[in-house]
Amino acid sequence: MKMTGNPVESGNIAAIIKQLGGLSSKLELANDQSPESKLYSFIPIASRIVVDLNLLEYIVNHDKAITSEELASLSGGEALLITRLLRALASVNFLNQVGEEVWQATPVTKAMASEGISAGIRVIGEMVAGAASKAPKYLKEAGYSCPTDPHDGFMQYALQTKLTSYQLFNSIPRVQKDFNNFMGNTLGARKMWLDWYPIEELLNGAVPDSALLVDVGGGKGHDLVAFHKKYPNKGRLVLQDFAIDTIGDLDPAIEPMYYDFFAEQPVKGVLIFISPPSPIPHLFDARLCFNTLGARAYYYHHILHDWSDYKCLEILKHVRDAMKPGYSKLFLHEMIIPETGASPIYAMLDITMMCFNAGMERTERQWRAVLETAGFEVVKVWPGPEVGSDGMVEAMVKE
Missing domain, CATH: 3.40.50.150 (Vaccinia Virus protein VP39)
Incomplete structure (x- = not known):
C-alpha cells in the first residue's frame, strides 16, 4: 500500500522533524551564550501532556481557531495550564497562536494528532525518554560504553527490571497498544x-x-x-x-x-x-x-x-x-x-x-x-x- 500526499499530513515523523528546521537552527548557538538551547528538552514534556489531554485532536477537529477556555471545557484541563503548554508548542511551530489564548492547527498539528504519532509521543515520552534520563548515570557506572545486552540497558536500569523492552511493553497493555499503533504508522509518505x-x-x-x-x-x-x-x-x-x-x-x-x-x-x-x-x-x-x-x-x-x-x-x-x-x-x-x-x-x-x-x-x-x-x-x-x-x-x- 503506497502512501501518498503531504508527508506531514501522512503522519511521517521524519517530515515533522524536517518541518521544524527553525527549531534546529535555534540550537546552533556556537557563538551565542543564550540559555535557550538548554530549555528545549521541555518541549517533549509539553507535547506528552498535550497529547494526554487530546488537545491537538480538539484543535484539528475544530472548524476554526479555538480558545484555551473552549479547550478546557472539552478536555477537563485548566485553561491557564493549556495556554502555557500550547504557547510552548507554538514557539516551535507545532501549531499557530492566532490571538490571545487562541490556537489554530497546522499540518504539523494534524500529523501529531493522528493515532500513530500520538501513540508514539506517549510511548517515547513515558518509556524511552524515561530510560534516556538515566543514561548519564548508567554510562558513568558502565565505563562509558554502549549498552549491548537487551536485559541490561538504559530501560532496565531506569525501571529496575531484567525484562527486555519488548517483554516489558507487552506486560503493560496500554503501552503495548500504543507501541503497536506507533509501529504501524511510521512510514508516512516515504517511498516503499x-x-x-x-x-x-x-x-x-x-x-x-x-x-x-x-x-x-x-x-x-x-x-x-x-x-x-x-x-x-x-x-x-x-x-x-x-x-x-x-x-x-x-x-x-x-x-x-x-x-x-x-x-x-x-x-x-x-x-x-x-x-x-x-x-x-x-x-x-x-x-x-x-x-x-x-x-x-x-x-x-x-x-x-x-x-x-x-x-x-x-x-x-x-x-x-x-x-x-x-x-x-x-x-x-x-x-x-x-x-x-x-x-x-x-x-x-x-x-x-x-x-x-x-x-x-x-x-x-x-x-x-x-x-x-x-x-x-x-x-x-x-x-x-x-x-x-x-x-x-x-x-x-x-x-
Missing part, C-alpha cells in the same frame, strides 16, 4: 522499497511452488500486502511474526506463520531421502535424494536495528542456515546512516534505539561488518531514496 528496488532481480530465477518472499517479524503484513498488490500471483508469500494470532484479517494470498526470529527458521532448504522398496529389509543403499529450496528471499524490515551486534548474529545464524547458497537472498530494509553529515532523523533514531533496546542504526560499513561476521556476502547496498528514508542491504550466503 517496491517503488525503487528492481523486483525483476527477485522474480527472475525464482522456483515455482517454493516460497518467494518471507517477511520475518512483519507485523500486520503491510509490506507483503503491498507486494501482492503490485506483483500478484508471483509466488508464495509468508508472513512470520511472534504475535501472528493478533493480526486479524489477512489477504488469503499471504500465508501466516508463527515465528520467533531467535529460533530455527522453518522455511528452509532441506535434504529429503526417500528409500524405494527393497527386497532386503532395512537396506537403504539405493536411496533417492531430493533437495528442497529455502525461500527466494527473506525480508527483515526494521528488525536488526532493535538489537546490538551479538544479538543480530544470533538472528542471522538462523536465516543463514535456512538459505540455499546461490539462490536465496537476504533483504535488510533499514536506515543506512552516512559516515558523515547524518541528518537529525538518522542521528536521533540511533540514540533512540540505544535507549530502547540496546540497539543501533548502522552505517554501510557497520552493516557489512555484521553480515560478513555472520557468514554473508553483501551483494549491494541501496541507500534510502530520500532523506530520513530506509535503504536496503541485499546479501547472500557466502559460498
Whole structure:
C-alpha cells in the first residue's frame, strides 16, 4: 500500500522533524551564550501532556481557531495550564497562536494528532525518554560504553527490571497498544522499497511452488500486502511474526506463520531421502535424494536495528542456515546512516534505539561488518531514496 500526499499530513515523523528546521537552527548557538538551547528538552514534556489531554485532536477537529477556555471545557484541563503548554508548542511551530489564548492547527498539528504519532509521543515520552534520563548515570557506572545486552540497558536500569523492552511493553497493555499503533504508522509518505528496488532481480530465477518472499517479524503484513498488490500471483508469500494470532484479517494470498526470529527458521532448504522398496529389509543403499529450496528471499524490515551486534548474529545464524547458497537472498530494509553529515532523523533514531533496546542504526560499513561476521556476502547496498528514508542491504550466503 503506497502512501501518498503531504508527508506531514501522512503522519511521517521524519517530515515533522524536517518541518521544524527553525527549531534546529535555534540550537546552533556556537557563538551565542543564550540559555535557550538548554530549555528545549521541555518541549517533549509539553507535547506528552498535550497529547494526554487530546488537545491537538480538539484543535484539528475544530472548524476554526479555538480558545484555551473552549479547550478546557472539552478536555477537563485548566485553561491557564493549556495556554502555557500550547504557547510552548507554538514557539516551535507545532501549531499557530492566532490571538490571545487562541490556537489554530497546522499540518504539523494534524500529523501529531493522528493515532500513530500520538501513540508514539506517549510511548517515547513515558518509556524511552524515561530510560534516556538515566543514561548519564548508567554510562558513568558502565565505563562509558554502549549498552549491548537487551536485559541490561538504559530501560532496565531506569525501571529496575531484567525484562527486555519488548517483554516489558507487552506486560503493560496500554503501552503495548500504543507501541503497536506507533509501529504501524511510521512510514508516512516515504517511498516503499517496491517503488525503487528492481523486483525483476527477485522474480527472475525464482522456483515455482517454493516460497518467494518471507517477511520475518512483519507485523500486520503491510509490506507483503503491498507486494501482492503490485506483483500478484508471483509466488508464495509468508508472513512470520511472534504475535501472528493478533493480526486479524489477512489477504488469503499471504500465508501466516508463527515465528520467533531467535529460533530455527522453518522455511528452509532441506535434504529429503526417500528409500524405494527393497527386497532386503532395512537396506537403504539405493536411496533417492531430493533437495528442497529455502525461500527466494527473506525480508527483515526494521528488525536488526532493535538489537546490538551479538544479538543480530544470533538472528542471522538462523536465516543463514535456512538459505540455499546461490539462490536465496537476504533483504535488510533499514536506515543506512552516512559516515558523515547524518541528518537529525538518522542521528536521533540511533540514540533512540540505544535507549530502547540496546540497539543501533548502522552505517554501510557497520552493516557489512555484521553480515560478513555472520557468514554473508553483501551483494549491494541501496541507500534510502530520500532523506530520513530506509535503504536496503541485499546479501547472500557466502559460498
